[in-house]
Amino acid sequence: MDLTEAIYGRRATRTYTAAPVPKEVLKSLVDAAVQAPSAVNEQPWDFTIIQNTSLLDRISAAAKAYMIETMPSGSFPEHLHETLRSPDFHIFYHAPVLITVSARAGGWAIENATLAAENLMLAAHGLGLGSCWIGFAQRWLETADGKRTLGVSDAFVPIAPIIIGYPTAPIAPVPRHPPQLRWID
Structure with a gap:
């Protein structure tokens, strides 16, 4: 698969x-993932790979409870609040793998982890x-309990929880809004 096909074909799978x-x-x-660029070439990544379904279930329950408790009203559309409250909703959609990309805290941690995450999803x-x-x-994984569950040291921050698995069916393309462009000559 060439790069353009990967960029245009990758979709969020649920x-x-x-x-x-x-x-x-x-x-x-x-x-x-580690082929991604990083600020001043620090390559500050840390990866946690979880394949244990009972642990994924526990993280899903903890993250849902944390979001319900901390998510201010009006911060997300109401249907997302309802989704989180549903006992049938599994945050990880029963995917068999969670890979969490963490990065050394401070500086460009978010940018570094995000670049690695995009490479991982395209691959x-x-x-x-x-x-x-x-x-x-994401927010629960940043807590002390979340970091302890991932085995991430205090020097790192979990940024990109990515689920991975074999899709049940191909995902249809999602229409994209035209970009807002500003040409300055």
């Missing part, structure tokens, strides 16, 4: 088969895998 993703494939995704798509950045999990 339905997965139960098929496990081989460790060699997951390692190749991390290898692709996943190129291998026929689906991926989705799970923002609902």
Whole structure:
């Protein structure tokens, strides 16, 4: 798959088969992630890979509770509040893998982790895998309990929780808004 096809074809995947993703494939995704640029070439990444479904279930429940408790009214559309309150909603959509990209705290941590996460998601798509950045999990993973669950030291901050798995079906393209461009000559 060429780069343009990967960029235009990658979509947020929210339905997965139960098929496990081989460790060699997951390692190749991390290898692709660390090819990303980083501020002053620090390469400050840390990756946590979770394949334990009972642990993913516990993190999902904790992250949902944290979001419900801390999410101010009006900060998200009401249907998202309702989704989080549903006992049937699993934050990770029952994907078989969660890869969390963390970066050394401070400086350009968010930018560094985000660049690595995009490489990881594009590489996943190129291998026929689906991926989705799970923002609902992000804030809980930043807490002391979340970091302890991930085994992330205080020197790092979890930034990009990405679920990975084999999609149940191809994801249709999502229409894109035209970009707002400003040409300054």
